[in-house]
Each structure stands twice: as C-alpha cells, then as structure tokens.
Amino acid sequence: MAYKIEFIPDAENDLENLDKSLKKEAGKKIDALSENPFPVPTIKSSNFIFSAQRNASADAPQRPE
Numbered sequence: 059m060a061y062k063i064e065f066i067p068d069a070e071n072d073l074e075n076l077d078k079s080l081k082k083e084a085g086k087k088i089d090a091l092s093e094n095p096f097p098v099p100t101i102k103s104s105n106f107i108f109s110a111q112r113n114a115s116a117d118a119p120q121r122p123e
Contacts, residue, residue: 061092 065073073084090097 061095063088063092 073081076084
C-alpha cells in the first residue's frame with residue numbers, strides 16, 4: 059500500500075531550490091517513505107549489524123492495523 063505524501067508550501071519551495079543531485083536523492087527517500095513510512099534503521103559497526111525498533115510517541119502517526 060503506497061501512502062500519499064503531501065508537502066506544506068515551504069517544503070515544496072525548499073525542494074525546488076535544491077540542486078539536481080540533491081533533489082534526485084530526496085525524491086528517492088520520499089518515494090521510499092511513501093511505501094514504508096515507519097522504516098527501522100539499521101546500525102552498522104565493524105563487529106555487529108543490528109536494527110533498532112523505534113518507540114511510539116503519543117503524537118507520532120500510528121501504523122495502520
């Protein structure tokens with residue numbers, strides 16, 4: 059399920075003012091968030107690779123059931 063991403067006007071202006079390479083990179087990240095708005099970060103070190111589960115806060119958007 060893809061989520062709809064909506065931008066406030068200031069964010070739209072900021073995106074428009076990015077240079078071409080940064081705009082492309084930001085677009086990829088935004089597209090990824092539309093597919094999974096709750097990514098779990100992976101933390102890498104020289105010895106271990108693990109992922110961290112984020113804690114939900116009261117004002118954060120909740121995952122749909």
